[in-house]
Each structure stands twice: as structure tokens, then as C-alpha cells.
Amino acid sequence: MVSRTQIGIVGAGPAGLMLGHLLHLRGIDSVIVEDRGRDHVIDRVRAGVLEQGTVDLMREVGVGTRLDVEGLRHEGIYIAFGGERYRIDLARLTGGRAITVYGQNEVVKDLIAAREHTGRPLHFDASDVRVHDIASDHPRLSFCAAGQPHDVRCDFIAGCDGFHGVCRPTVPTGHLRIYEREYPFAWLGILANAAPSSEELVYSLHERGFALFSMRSPSVTRLYLQCATDEDIAQWPDERIWNELRVRLSTHDGWAPHEGQITQKGVTPMRSFVAEPMQYGSLFLAGDAAHIVPPTGAKGLNLAVADVWRLACAMGEYYESGSRGLLEGYSSAALRRTWRAQRFSWWMTSMLHRSDDPNPFDHKRQLAELENLVSSEAAMASLAENYVGLPLG
Numbered sequence: 001m002v003s004r005t006q007i008g009i010v011g012a013g014p015a016g017l018m019l020g021h022l023l024h025l026r027g028i029d030s031v032i033v034e035d036r037g038r039d040h041v042i043d044r045v046r047a048g049v050l051e052q053g054t055v056d057l058m059r060e061v062g063v064g065t066r067l068d069v070e071g072l073r074h075e076g077i078y079i080a081f082g083g084e085r086y087r088i089d090l091a092r093l094t095g096g097r098a099i100t101v102y103g104q105n106e107v108v109k110d111l112i113a114a115r116e117h118t119g120r121p122l123h124f125d126a127s128d129v130r131v132h133d134i135a136s137d138h139p140r141l142s143f144c145a146a147g148q149p150h151d152v153r154c155d156f157i158a159g160c161d162g163f164h165g166v167c168r169p170t171v172p173t174g175h176l177r178i179y180e181r182e183y184p185f186a187w188l189g190i191l192a193n194a195a196p197s198s199e200e201l202v203y204s205l206h207e208r209g210f211a212l213f214s215m216r217s218p219s220v221t222r223l224y225l226q227c228a229t230d231e232d233i234a235q236w237p238d239e240r241i242w243n244e245l246r247v248r249l250s251t252h253d254g255w256a257p258h259e260g261q262i263t264q265k266g267v268t269p270m271r272s273f274v275a276e277p278m279q280y281g282s283l284f285l286a287g288d289a290a291h292i293v294p295p296t297g298a299k300g301l302n303l304a305v306a307d308v309w310r311l312a313c314a315m316g317e318y319y320e321s322g323s324r325g326l327l328e329g330y331s332s333a334a335l336r337r338t339w340r341a342q343r344f345s346w347w348m349t350s351m352l353h354r355s356d357d358p359n360p361f362d363h364k365r366q367l368a369e370l371e372n373l374v375s376s377e378a379a380m381a382s383l384a385e386n387y388v389g390l391p392l393g
């Protein structure tokens with residue numbers, strides 16, 4: 001089946017779905033194609049912290065109704081080390097900005113509902129997804145869905161297909177420069193049916209490694225432990241996980257996470273990755289397709305949203321006035337924000353994780369870094385500004 005659209009969007013994660021929605025609001029047509037099933041896309045457990053700008057955008061574009069009811073606004077976070085917890089007052093330090101805990105899968109659910117309401121195409125379970133002729137101004141998107149082959153002629157293609165997608169690899173060798181760092185540790189994450197025992201997140205550095213207390217709702221706690229990159233989850237029965245969490249998170253004031261039935265377990269690798277530029281011909285990369293940050297700064301989802309907001313503005317300008325100015329500036333502007341997020345995520349990661357290095361210098365330096373952070377208004381303000389997120393523009 002041969003058809004035509006303005007923007008071919010590969011991937012129905014937060015980047016692809018939000019882009020489709022922003023374009024729709026500007027009257028721009030798109031086809032979204034996703035190789036996984038609808039349930040898989042909705043059910044997979046991912047990030048959960050929305051920056052102020054992400055929340056504002058979701059409200060502004062009409063997908064904030066459930067977020068307003070179910071999202072948990074947090075005006076602070078805790079940093080714990082040496083058995084003490086220190087609160088960083090995000091709202092006071094940033095003129096009232098905050099973060100909102102709302103699962104990425106909930107964001108995706110709301111965006112799918114919005115897409116389905118518009119009646120514009122969204123194909124799940126597609127196979128053989130390919131992009132063609134991206135060096136020209138008449139690229140094509142081909143795939144097979146519901147047993148039917150599709151060939152979609154587009155003006156532009158948005159590669160929103162995540163780190164393992166097909167779009168980035170179609171850029172001819174030599175046109176992308178890759179910047180990458182892998183970390184010698186990973187996160188073991190769980191979801192538990194337990195009421196959160198703190199109203200705000202707790203990031204902890206313990207001698208045995210990093211731990212993070214987070215949540216998804218008033219009855220679901222999300223917790224993470226620093227572990228080895230090749231950690232075998234089978235070696236972590238529930239009791240071992242709770243023991244380790246108790247040791248790494250409990251503070252002298254008697255605080256500890258509430259425990260409950262573990263409903264999900266998984267290991268998350270840690271990587272910093274940037275592909276430059278984020279455009280080649282008529283292909284524009286956005287979100288995890290172009291960059292990965294380690295999860296410590298809670299930036300991945302928010303960066304994806306910032307990319308597609310910028311891309312939608314640029315495409316909007318093109319269709320309104322014929323100008324390619326914003327499209328041509330997309331990559332450098334998006335990369336500027338990406339590198340700010342890379343710096344912040346790397347900094348949070350290196351401050352809070354134990355290395356295997358037998359040289360104790362780094363651990364002492366980390367403790368000094370943490371002491372500096374919690375005793376300096378300037379240092380706390382810097383963390384707060386970055387954590388609640390830089391303005392979208």
C-alpha cells in the first residue's frame with residue numbers, strides 16, 4: 001500500500017508519540033510506526049520523574065488531565081550519606097519549580113489515547129521497518145503491519161526509535177560522531193507493593209554502593225541498588241534485595257523503606273552516549289535514538305520530550321513559512337541541552353556510586369563532594385536548577 005504523509009515517525013515511545021501529538025496540534029500529518037505491541041509499549045517499566053517543563057508542556061498540549069490527578073509533585077529530594085539524610089528544597093531554590101513522579105508508561109498511555117482520538121495512523125507490531133532515501137528530500141518509510149506491506153512517502157523522517165532502533169544506523173558511515181562512556185556498574189531495580197515511607201526520593205551513597213528510594217504511586221515503591229554490570233538476577237531472591245536495601249538506605253533517624261511484595265525486578269545498564277549531529281538529510285533523530293544518559297539524574301525521558309518539542313517547532317515553522325532556519329538549527333540546539341544533561345547525569349552518577357578501585361582517594365573525594373553539596377546553598381541551587389530541568393526554549 002503506497003501512501004503519503006508529511007512526517008514519518010519511527011518509534012512509539014515518549015519521543016515519537018509526543019512528536020506526533022505536537023505536530024497534530026499544528027495541523028501536520030504523520031504516520032507513527034512501532035515494532036512492538038501496544039501492551040508491551042504500555043506495560044514496560046521505565047523512568048518516572050518528570051521535570052517541571054515536561055509537566056507544563058503536557059498540560060499545555062492537553063495530555064495532563066490524569067497527570068494532574070495521579071502525578072505526585074515533589075518539591076524536594078533527599079541526599080543520604082554517613083547515616084544522615086539531607087533535604088534539598090528544589091522549590092525554594094528554583095523559584096517554585098518542582099518535579100512530578102508519574103511513570104513513563106503512564107505518559108505513554110496518555111499519549112496513545114490522544115493519538116487514537118485524532119484518528120491519525122499509529123501502527124503497532126510492525127515488522128521490517130526501514131527508512132529509505134534519507135539523503136534526498138523525498139524519504140520513504142516502509143514496513144509491514146497487519147499482514148500488509150506499506151510504503152509511505154514523507155517530507156521528513158523522525159527517528160524516535162530508541163537506542164537499538166533502525167534509524168541511526170542508516171546514516172552513512174563517517175557522518176555521525178559517537179561520544180560514549182560505559183560505567184563499571186549497573187542498577188538492580190524493583191517495584192514493590194508498599195506505601196512509600198518517604199514523601200520524597202532518597203539518593204544514597206553507602207560503603208556498599210549506591211541505592212535509590214523512589215515511588216510510582218501512594219501504594220507502590222520503586223527502589224534501586226548499584227550492582228555489577230553482569231549481575232545475575234537469579235542470585236537476588238527477595239530477602240537478599242530487602243536486606244541490601246535496608247543496609248544501604250536506613251538512616252540514623254530511624255528511616256527505612258517500607259517493604260512489600262516485589263512485583264517486578266530488572267537490571268538497568270548505565271551508559272552515556274551522544275551521536276552528533278542529530279540530523280542527516282531529511283532524517284532527524286530524537287530521544288534515546290540520539291543520546292543516552294545514566295538514570296541518576298532522571299533526565300532520559302525529559303530530554304526526549306525537549307528534543308521533540310524543538311523538532312515540532314522547527315517543522316511547524318517550515319510548513320507555515322517555508323523557512324528551514326529552525327530545522328537547520330535543530331541539531332546544534334538539541335545537542336546543547338543534551339550535553340548539559342550529560343554533564344549533570346555524569347556528575348550525579350560519579351558522586352553517588354562506589355567504584356571497585358582499591359585506591360580509597362575517590363571515596364573520600366565523593367564524601368567531600370557530598371558534604372560540599374549539602375552545606376552550600378550555591379551547590380544545592382546548582383543541583384536543584386538542573387534536577388527540575390532547564391527551561392525548554
Ligand code: APR
Nearest residue numbers: 011013014015034035047129161162165287288300301304
Ligand atoms: N521500528 C519501529 N519501532 C522501533 C524500532 C524499529 N526498528 N526499534 C525500536 N523501536 C521502538 C521501541 O520499541 C520503542 O517503543 O521505538 C521506541 C523507542 O522508545 P524509547 O526507547 O522509550 O525511547 P524514547 O521515546 O526516545 O524515550 C526516551 O525512554 O529509555 C527511556 O530512559 C529513556 O526515559 C527515556 C525515554
Ligand code: PHB
Nearest residue numbers: 047048214295296297298
Ligand atoms: C525512578 O523512579 O524510576 C527513578 C527516579 C529517579 C532516578 C531514576 C529513576 O534518578
